[in-house]
Amino acid sequence: MWHERSASGPVLAGDVTEEGTVAGFGYVRSGKPKATCDRLLLTGETALSEPPERPVPEDAGSVRVLAAPPLERVDPDRVHRADALDENLPLAVDEMLALPGAPWAEVAGPLIAEIRDAHHRLWLTGGFARDVIAGSADEVNDLDLTGTVPPGRFTELARRMRRRNGLEFRTRVSPHSLVCSAAPPRGEERLYEYRTLKTDAFGFPACGSDLGNDADCRDFTVNSLYYDPIGHTVADPTGRGLADLAARPRRLTSLHARENPLDQAGIVLRAVKFALRWERTIGCEVSGTAARLAHLPVTAWDGLAPTSWERLARDHGKALGGCDPGRQMSVASTLGPAAATLFTLLLEVRP
Template identity: 40%
Template sequence: MTCADEIEGPEQEGADSAAAEAADCLCGRGCPPYAPGPEAVESRASNGPVMAGDVLRGERVVGFSYAQPPDGRLPEARDDRLLTEADHQPDAPPQRPVPTVRPPGPGDERLPHDRLPARAVVPAARRSRCLPAAVDDLLADGSAPWGRVFDPIARTVREAGHELWLSGGAPRELVAGNGREAVRDLDLTGTAPAGRFAELARRTLEEDGETYELRARVSPDTLVCTVYRDGGPTPLIEYRGLGLGGFRFPATGTDLVADSLQRDFTVNCVLYDFERHLVLDPSERGLPHLSAPGRALVPVSASGDPLVRAALAVRAVKFLVRWQTDGPVDTRELRAWTDEFPEDLADHVRERGDQAWDRLLALHHECLGGVPAQRQTAVASTLGAGVERLLKTLLGSAE
């Protein structure tokens, strides 16, 4: 057992509380048992940043987009664009900047995690008494790529009034009970628009005397901000604002449930608030699906888009290759969806053009580059003929 082994899931409130409090510390450092304290009453600062639900000039704010700066200039907050409900139809973001401070007037005073149902917000020590210490160790690991830059960047972003959470592999692996070695990179999400985060990160590193490079600056296709040092190939941190759909261009927001609807699988909807040590499950399905035994790989999307289907199929094979060595994985809901895939799914993606196919090839290499071809196709075959043929075609193109 590892220091983040599961003790209690969100669907076991009450029944296992006594067991959780009495359980021995699994990491051997004497982690205290979970003891509920008084609920902290927090609200947004009056001089804090804009969030979804605020009203600006009579229009309700829904999120943010980004305009690539000209002439190679580094990204700044002035490149962010404010989105309202009227911006769903245009093909490009409006030329509307994001105010530095939230406008006076009506708005939801609650912080994003307080807008979730109580069952979707789990104190980390209740999930596992050793989980808070495991996360602290991860973030303070000086040997990790992010070791020297995470804390100052996170502190600066928080001081600017933005919320910030661990996303992706770190919360998924640690909450599932896997050790530190299972976390390969550090992904963050939060309420800061892309340009604002990039500006805060750059300013922090300048003030700390660190050398840095925003190698990809902000990707206009994904709004991901990647921080590199000294031009090295390994990302130190990757950040993307909370996902937001419904626009014809990339957009981010400040709503946790909306973000969960943009993710690939329920297990990747789980976020970790490293300041308050809270596990957030906006989908309300991620935590149960991470629980062993009986882990489940369930897609969030039921998209009919061939490229979306192919990308999720590749990621599904990656997780199944990794997870099936530890025991059975429930793929019933996943298989019900992939059974709908046409056998010529790969051909449908190719019809999108070379750029779409090259992106899928790059994803395949990233997810499965070190996995033997026979193992890939064997796992893919459990998801139907369309996924199996897709993987064979990708493997053939990579030769």
């Protein structure tokens, strides 16, 4: 099916090149991330161990434009006008993006404009979208973004925006997660985090063009909402995010299907963090996540490497370092025996 898209817009997964159908985008590590670090991935290449030496065209002028834009791939019943959800929501988002004193205040508006002018799409997501949509803007701590720009190209656009606006910050791309971030010249506080719409179809970090696939890669339905700051729409690809967010107690439902023990441990850790954050205010229902974790044996963590334990210990300290161990264990136990075992190990300060 042909979709009306401009040739000056980006290549998307589902478009067709002379070599085959686009399946997504990879990235090769570089000291200075740039568009030439991005790699075009084709259908049938999921068995590759690393991205091929195939650049991503700057625009769709050299491909057959067959793919639907990301928002058109979402069931129309799961895309909502922001002001239909809450008449004050568009203004709340605009005010939060420009909030005086917020780390992102100077960069958010110019960055969104830069991405728009490059004919790409960008959404606010993660905790930023969740808390503002829920009417809890005062709980927002970070600017989380996603979109169609591959990581190398995104970093180039961010640097161009920085020069145009006389701003100072350092840019970085994590080769493991493909998360693009920026920090002040001195200090580690991140101004934003951006990750291209994700896909788990490859054996190496890769990204794509589909909101549904990206939502399936996230931890919980309430963190799988996408706010368009230009068109002021909210996409809920799972069909459950808005309902789980509005429920009282709030429902923490994991749709995460990956079986990697480190990924599963991360789900447990974040589930305990959110449950403790909300338990004394709106409450938190974790049965959906417990059901997802029910198949895990108590030995699930036995094979984790020392480096994985070090990462988990860091994440645990950052998320729950000041929280009473008894409360942590109490919530972890509601997630099942494997989760309780994990927290027993973490609270023993395993190296």
